[in-house]
Amino acid sequence: MMIDRYSIALFLVFSFLVGALDASAGDADPLYRACVAECEKTGCVGGRCFPQCKFPSDIVANDSPWYMQEPLYLKWKQWDCQSDCRYNCMVDREKEREAVGNGPVKYHGKWPFKRVVGIQELASVAFSALNLAMHFHGWLTFSILLYYNLPLRQGKKLCYEFASLWNIYGLLAMNSWLWSAVFHSRDVDLTEKLDYSSAVALLGYSLILAILRCFNVRVEAARVMVAAPFLAFVTTHILYLNFYTFDYGWNMKVCVVMGVAQLLIWAIWAGVTRHPSRWKCWVVVIGGGLAMLLEIYDFPPYQGFFDAHAIWHATTIPLTYLWWSFIKDDAKFRTSILLRKAD
Structure with missing residues (x-):
């Protein structure tokens, strides 16, 4: 839905105003x-030792023998020595x-959060994946409705004028939730940039679509002039974040x-339309x-899994289903109007 990702930006603004007092209380602990x-x-915490601490990526060359290099699964998740030390020290300190x-x-x-099979925030990953699945279901059923259930105009053109715009929206939404799941799985520099860039792209396109609809x-010429x-x-902003400086404050303002x-x-x-849905x-x-x-409440994770952000991800699942239901109703409504005019 349109408001899936922009509310993250609103939360970031709130965190920017009040989070500085509390956000790093743990890592400031002596x-x-x-x-x-x-x-x-x-390379050890409380009797637990980590083999990756013996293979720092900045010391072992990439062309060294395979048994001297960091394991592939650690490279993929990037759980290096520092990450494991921080995680296990955090666990012990919280106890x-x-x-x-x-x-x-x-x-x-x-x-x-409790790490599960290398996943950093399991609940947020699961709910992001469910949002992705819900968008896929909505986009798929929307496509089936357009091409198999609704009548076509002469030349086999779709009656619904905004069909292609919603199709692009569906693809951008699925891409955004995909990288949300990846980012919550492990927040490294690359996954962070992909998540934020995808969210900005979806927000920008959603604003264009809101105006057009x-x-x-x-009229195609008018659409181009608006978009x-x-x-x-949006393109300049994404390039600025990725290749100049990742300015969180500026990005927050743009997203909000x-x-x-x-x-x-x-x-x-x-409030002003007579749309049936x-x-x-x-x-x-x-x-x-x-x-x-x-x-805004931002409570700590229950049992190490379900924090406010994860539950927010859960609430967007039924809203996404309802949003795609509205989109499909809009396609039926606009098609019926066009057919009445044709008669």
């Missing part, structure tokens, strides 16, 4: 710092804090403006706004 420093020297009645704190800006822009400046800006703009457009449109649009808009409360 006991945690001492544990990490000792682990990086010895000590729990023993004296203290609650969990963030380490390097993140809550202490809500203002009923059907061109937005596409140029694009997200709020499209949300207002859809809300106003749903406008209530679905209202539910998605209001439901997405209420789901943001989970992001």
Whole structure:
């Protein structure tokens, strides 16, 4: 749905304002710092030793014998010596804090999650994958509706004028949730850039689509004139993030403006239109706004898995289903209008 990813940006703004007081309480702990420093020297934490600490990637050459290189699965997940030291020191420190009645704190800006088979945030990964599946289901059923259930115009052209736009939206949404799942699985520089870039691309395109659909822009020349400046800006912004500097503050501002703009457009449109399925649009808009409360609350992960962000991902699953239902209803509605005019 349109508001899937922009609410992340709103949460980032909130975190930027209040998170600095709390985000690094764990990694500022002297006991945690001492544990990490000792682990990086010895390769061990509390009797647990990590073989990758013997194979630092900056020392072992890539052309050295295979048995001297870092294992392939570690390269793929990039769980190097420092990452394992930080994780295991965090686990031990949290046990000590729990023993004296203290609650969990963030380490390097993140809550202490339990790692499962190398996956960093299992619940967020699972819910991101379900959102991906829901978008795939919606996009697939939308395509089946267009090409097999709705009548075609002469020349076998689709009656629904916005079909190609929604098809592109479906592909961008699936791509965005794919990289969301990968990023929550392991947040390294590459996965972070892919996740943020995909979210920005989806946000920018969703804003264009909101304008074109809500203002009923059907002439191709007019569509190009509307889309061109937005596409140029979004492309430039993505290139700026990836090849100049990854400016979190600027990216937050851009995402919030694009997200709020499209949300207002859809809300106003749903309020003035006589579309038979406008209530679905209202539910998605209001439901997405209420789901943001989970992001603002930002509680620590229950049992090390389910934090506010993961639950927010869960709430977008039914909203995504309803959003694609609205899109399909819109295709039927617009087709029926066109056929009545043709008669």
